Amino acid sequence: MAETKRIPILETKKLGITFGGLVAVSDFNIQIYPGELVGLIGPNGAGKTTVFNLLTGVYKPTEGSVLLNGEVLNGKKTHQFVNAGIARTFQNIRLFRQMTVLENVLAAFTKDISYNMFDALFRTPKFWKTEKALHEKALDLLSIFHLEDKADSIASSLPYGQQRKLEITRALATNMKLLLLDEPAAGMNPTETAELLECINSIRNRFGIAILLIEHDMSLVMNICERIQVIDYGVTIAEGLPEEIAKNPKVIAAYLGE
Amino acid sequence: MIKNRTAQGYLLNTLVIAALIVGFAILKNTFGKAGDFKLIFAPSIWQCCYLIILAASLNLTLGFLGQLSLGHCGFMAIGAYAAALLSLAAERAGIYEDKKGAAFILVLTGCILIAGILAAIVGLLVGVPALRLKGDYLAIITLGFGMIIVNIINNLPFAGQEGLALGSASSSLYKNGLGFGTTLKVTYIWVAIAVTLISLAMMFMFVRSKYGRAIRAIRDDEIAASASGINTSYYKVFTFAYSAFFAGVAGALYACANATLSTSSFAFANGGILNSTFVVVMVVLGGMGSLTGSVVAALIMFFVNYQIKNGVWVRALPVWLQNVFNFPMLVYAVILIIVIMFRPKGIFGTYELSLRNFISDIKHSRQLQLEQKQAKEEVRSNG
Structure with missing residues (x-):
């Protein structure tokens, strides 16, 4: 077991992207091991979200590669990244606004549904069986964040905090191995943040997934992340344990200026 | 449960x-014996049937997938011409003598099916490149494709610019092939109704399955949809072709209901009832994302169109207004503007009329309205 634990679930090698002449991210290396919670921090405009976009196939890297369980994912499309096992949430919440809470989660099951057009048109037993099973699974997932009562509400009618939670639930529904959270606590008050922290821990324990987290809320990052990587101007300036990062002069300089 | x-x-x-x-x-x-049914009701029902299929099928792309396509009548033209030419060929091959009996029903079913499939194939070919674009650009390119299709048919030697009536294929659809006269329209009225019901059922089944969920997810947020593992380009092209299939079926019904076929009736902006803008108006009026809304809107628009052209009351209006009614496009435009101003989501919005839930839905919406009113009053009293 000790041996298998050393194989990183996600690995990037010299990952980089340039937009025209602008180097947004360069030489980005990260290893995430199963079950780990890694934080990615940096000042505004440091390239954190660009890294996320590279890790989910929204941008195609101009150099380097992304490996998930040893499989190279370069050049694949976003949904293929998701199929491989990387799911994400967005900095500005992106829900299916006109669909119900339940449908939001069900939509994320789409890639795992095996019935075809024939089953859908003639409502075969297979169709009903699949739909019923998925309904139950979706309600089960919603209950993690206590959203099961809201299953039939329209997603855009939920309060902000619950929309965040629904977005995480939807990401969980893709059955991924690595979850990328882009500023999950943005716009939340301390109580909501504490609640979110609890939820993140509980989903980690329940699903045994690895999480990569972008966050500005330092107390949250320092509290729950096992390792932290700091980037500034697209370059990694420090990585290590939270205590080390907090004392690192380069990090302090990047955040506060010299 | x-x-x-x-x-x-x-x-x-x-x-x-x-x-x-x-x-x-x-x-x-x-x-049935009175002339009214034969001359007015039966043709009206045929027209309503293909309008309903047309509106509902465009709603799949426009309302559920959220992609504006202005070339829908192009697919309908393909269906109409495919069905008409096939039936002519079948008649010449001697498969059926007169428009009765099992052989003719078989040919009719085949024509409708093949018309749909052909339209779907063209929809696929158009959709693959076109759906890389979004919004206005997609609207322009589909508009272009619609015109291209009509132009190609125009220049086919066996279809002809003058339409099938005067083209080289046949002297008249009326006497040969599909193209029912008034008596036959009454005889085969069940075909129109059955095809419409089956088409609607097929669209409902599509919408209420993983396909419907996936395309509504794409409509709401394409980036989030692909980040949830939905293969967006696959579902977009598939839906586009599926919707084109029903446009083709509607075209086949159109070919049955009309004595002659002419490409000008499928052109983008003709004065008649069949143009892509008119279909868009129907979908917007009914509610983008509501199939039952499309059905109701198709019936309303048919009624408006019929009244403008044949209503007795029109003759009582001032002459300038009668002249406006000579350009029905103007009337549809006004209807569209009124709908967008006062009910931007259309008559039904995304609500589906359901017989089972009708009463409980009304109660529910009443309650919502009451709650909103109370909330407003509370705010006012607090303020």
């Missing part, structure tokens, strides 16, 4: 449809 409620719904819908058909048959037998 789910299944039982659904079974209830199916049963209720089937019963109501059966009751409607029985009622209709009684009406037909009572008034």
